[in-house]
Amino acid sequence: MVKQGAARVLYWFRTDLRLHDSPALQAALDLKPAALFPVWCWDPNYVYKHRVGINRFRFLLESMQVLSDQITNTQANSQLLVVRGEPTELLPELWKRWKITHLVIEKDPSAYGRRRDALIKEAAAKSKVEIVAVQGHHLYDPEDVVKRNKGKPTMAISTLQKIVADIGDVPKPLDAPKDLPLPQPEGSKTAKLPDLLSELAKSLEGLPHYTGKGREGPADVDLNSATLGGQRDGELTCYDTLNGDASSLFSVPTLASLGMDASKVRDTIKGGEVEALKKLGNICKDAEYVATFAKPKTSPGQDASDPSTTLLSPYLKFGCLSVRKLWWDAEEAKKKYKGGSKTAPPENLNGQLLFRDMYACAEHAIGDAFNQVRGNSVCRYMDWYLPTVYDKDGQAIMPRPPGDEVSEARLSAYKMGQTGFPWIDALMRQLRLEGWMHHLGRHSVAAFLTRGQCWISWERGAEIFDEYLIDWDPCSNPGNWMWLSCSAFFTQYFRLYGLATFPAKYDKTGALVRKYCPELSKFPDKYIYEPFNAPIEVQKKAGCIVGRDYPFPMLDEKETKTENMQRIKACYQLGLFGDSKEVLEGKAEAVVRKKHGFPDRPQRFEWKARPGDKVPQWARAPEHEARTTRGAPDHVGGQEDGVDGDDEEQGEQDGQQEEDATPSDEDDSDNDDDKTTNGKKRKASTAKRGRGGKAQKKK
Numbered sequence: 001m002v003k004q005g006a007a008r009v010l011y012w013f014r015t016d017l018r019l020h021d022s023p024a025l026q027a028a029l030d031l032k033p034a035a036l037f038p039v040w041c042w043d044p045n046y047v048y049k050h051r052v053g054i055n056r057f058r059f060l061l062e063s064m065q066v067l068s069d070q071i072t073n074t075q076a077n078s079q080l081l082v083v084r085g086e087p088t089e090l091l092p093e094l095w096k097r098w099k100i101t102h103l104v105i106e107k108d109p110s111a112y113g114r115r116r117d118a119l120i121k122e123a124a125a126k127s128k129v130e131i132v133a134v135q136g137h138h139l140y141d142p143e144d145v146v147k148r149n150k151g152k153p154t155m156a157i158s159t160l161q162k163i164v165a166d167i168g169d170v171p172k173p174l175d176a177p178k179d180l181p182l183p184q185p186e187g188s189k190t191a192k193l194p195d196l197l198s199e200l201a202k203s204l205e206g207l208p209h210y211t212g213k214g215r216e217g218p219a220d221v222d223l224n225s226a227t228l229g230g231q232r233d234g235e236l237t238c239y240d241t242l243n244g245d246a247s248s249l250f251s252v253p254t255l256a257s258l259g260m261d262a263s264k265v266r267d268t269i270k271g272g273e274v275e276a277l278k279k280l281g282n283i284c285k286d287a288e289y290v291a292t293f294a295k296p297k298t299s300p301g302q303d304a305s306d307p308s309t310t311l312l313s314p315y316l317k318f319g320c321l322s323v324r325k326l327w328w329d330a331e332e333a334k335k336k337y338k339g340g341s342k343t344a345p346p347e348n349l350n351g352q353l354l355f356r357d358m359y360a361c362a363e364h365a366i367g368d369a370f371n372q373v374r375g376n377s378v379c380r381y382m383d384w385y386l387p388t389v390y391d392k393d394g395q396a397i398m399p400r401p402p403g404d405e406v407s408e409a410r411l412s413a414y415k416m417g418q419t420g421f422p423w424i425d426a427l428m429r430q431l432r433l434e435g436w437m438h439h440l441g442r443h444s445v446a447a448f449l450t451r452g453q454c455w456i457s458w459e460r461g462a463e464i465f466d467e468y469l470i471d472w473d474p475c476s477n478p479g480n481w482m483w484l485s486c487s488a489f490f491t492q493y494f495r496l497y498g499l500a501t502f503p504a505k506y507d508k509t510g511a512l513v514r515k516y517c518p519e520l521s522k523f524p525d526k527y528i529y530e531p532f533n534a535p536i537e538v539q540k541k542a543g544c545i546v547g548r549d550y551p552f553p554m555l556d557e558k559e560t561k562t563e564n565m566q567r568i569k570a571c572y573q574l575g576l577f578g579d580s581k582e583v584l585e586g587k588a589e590a591v592v593r594k595k596h597g598f599p600d601r602p603q604r605f606e607w608k609a610r611p612g613d614k615v616p617q618w619a620r621a622p623e624h625e626a627r628t629t630r631g632a633p634d635h636v637g638g639q640e641d642g643v644d645g646d647d648e649e650q651g652e653q654d655g656q657q658e659e660d661a662t663p664s665d666e667d668d669s670d671n672d673d674d675k676t677t678n679g680k681k682r683k684a685s686t687a688k689r690g691r692g693g694k695a696q697k698k699k
């Protein structure tokens with residue numbers, strides 16, 4: 001037991017880049033430390049081995065810089081101390097040389113974080129450094145929730161709601177500290193920041209800087225991919241020193257030192273605690289917006305500069321914003337609205353935060369397998385194309401060996417926003433450029449890639465999101481992908497998104513498409529979501545010939561939807577899950593295909609080039625190059641066709657019920673069709689759940 005006032009605390013920042021409402025930081029200060037070292041460890045596992053695109057790095061570096069400034073604003077002679085190296089190797093050196101008595105962390109609930117922290121704990125125990133780990137990243141501690149759920153994952157929002165009702169209220173937020181102890185080496189007489197930094201740097205002399213051990217990241221990470229701007233084009237120099245250059249000791253690395261060119265991305269979403277609190281303040285000032293917030297009524301058609309939802313997810317992801325503060329500020333705002341809140345969980349703002357907790361608790365119970373199909377006990381098995389491939393020891397093979405060429409071409413076209421479906425392409429380009437997408441946009445692209453059209457494994461989609469989303473989260477990302485692919489959480493696979501009908505409900509003019517697919521910007525509203533249906537004269541007038549200036553649709557929406565619907569139904573009937581014997585032994589695909597006679601590779605979607613057409617990007621697989629003409633898709637140049645008809649009715653006839661899921665934002669937002677193909681209104685049950693048609697807009 002360290003004497004009061006004798007504690008020397010290393011505070012290790014990870015997903016808590018803030019000073020306000022940080023229960024872990026408060027726990028550090030409660031130790032009344034003689035010295036406090038606010039450390040960020042620039043982990044090569046993240047830089048080399050993880051899929052992190054330029055936008056997330058930019059946001060993270062900005063947030064780190066803002067945190068460092070916030071620390072300096074609170075204690076003029078302190079700052080964030082950024083060291084570069086593997087935490088498991090570097091932290092033990094720091095606590096030895098800085099005579100650390102306590103390591104304080106906010107609990108990282110993810111499977112990866114828990115594994116890393118277990119190693120750190122082991123090392124700390126050997127060095128007699130006490131570890132204090134405090135939950136602050138979620139409303140409730142996932143460990144506690146899972147324990148109360150008897151070790152089971154929370155697969156429905158109602159399950160979580162029941163459990164947390166027993167736990168009690170979300171803790172009230174704490175103020176930011178008014179003062180912080182100095183990061184002072186033992187016995188140091190100096191209290192001035194530049195001198196302290198020099199002394200700290202001196203104390204680390206002799207330690208080797210990170211040399212790139214384990215540099216090999218997942219080779220399929222496409223950071224250099226071309227079309228919309230490569231992401232890494234320079235050399236990575238951030239590990240050339242252990243604690244930054246002599247002129248900027250322990251400083252935050254720059255994007256350039258990651259080999260990235262900041263001019264290649266938009267910085268619409270600025271990082272850091274200050275911006276987060278400003279945004280939250282503005283949102284909560286608008287009591288009506290908060291009190292009437294209903295997720296299904298928000299619009300995916302608005303971009304990141306004017307989002308219909310809060311766009312706070314990047315700040316929650318990196319902990320620039322405390323989720324508890326958001327919870328309570330929203331509660332306060334609702335009280336200020338006449339008559340109080342008009343909406344309730346799960347569709348209101350607080351309900352959205354419960355979804356975040358639900359996925360965290362589910363991930364906590366499942367562990368590493370949550371991010372994949374194989375071994376994942378809650379994930380239904382479907383015979384997706386391009387699944388993760390495993391070696392005989394059950395290890396995922398990286399990079400993934402190529403799968404069938406049609407699916408590979410489709411996946412790459414999808415990633416680049418070149419599918420030939422403007423709604424999907426606009427969303428995917430927005431994702432690459434801005435690092436964010438509205439929730440219902442995520443619904444559209446996730447359903448399209450998986451059960452809707454491409455029948456490609458949700459694991460591939462989750463990887464793309466991992467690479468490009470700023471708010472990528474190890475629990476919410478796989479959880480939502482499973483939801484959208486009807487692999488877990490949600491089972492109403494007969495509910496789909498029309499690739500033209502769904503966006504047209506929110507924005508008939510196609511503003512998002514015009515912004516992110518400028519080649520289509522001159523198309524009249526009528527064809528903005530289906531330019532391939534525009535007569536050639538209209539295409540010429542718009543200055544964009546489909547097949548030459550913008551790709552043909554890479555598949556037939558209607559055909560794939562019908563085929564996939566049968567397929568998913570068959571998989572549901574078979575009832576295999578990620579931990580079924582057949583899946584673990586790698587035999588499930590053969591079982592499904594044999595039983596139902598599905599082809600083991602996609603039917604090729606044939607199209608015919610018209611004179612002057614270019615071969616679209618998606619079709620440029622080597623085998624295709626040699627061919628010049630193909631069968632024409634029957635809807636090119638054809639009539640407008642409402643493709644999403646009677647899915648719901650079919651599902652209901654089939655007696656498909658949602659299992660463990662409860663009515664939620666997703667339930668309503670999945671309901672993209674107001675009428676059937678023949679114009680008939682939906683059944684009353686569906687109509688009741690449908691939106692009023694008008695999208696909610698933040699003032």
Ligand SMILES: Cc1cc2nc3c(=O)[nH]c(=O)nc-3n(C[C@H](O)[C@H](O)[C@H](O)COP(=O)(O)OP(=O)(O)OC[C@H]3O[C@@H](n4cnc5c(N)ncnc54)[C@H](O)[C@@H]3O)c2cc1C
Pocket residue numbers: 295307309310311312313314316317349352353355356357359437438439440442443446465469471472473474476477478480481484
């Ligand atoms: C396929 C797919 C992948 C997704 N991947 C991620 C991810 O990696 N990281 C992530 O934070 N969210 C993810 N989401 C959930 C959701 O789309 C985003 O949280 C939301 O769009 C963020 O925008 P916002 O802050 O404006 O949300 P708001 O609607 O303003 O909601 C406020 C907050 O609630 C939380 N939230 C809302 N909806 C969800 C949800 N369905 N699941 C979990 N948390 C939610 C977020 O923290 C969000 O910031 C994904 C959704 C889908 C369909």
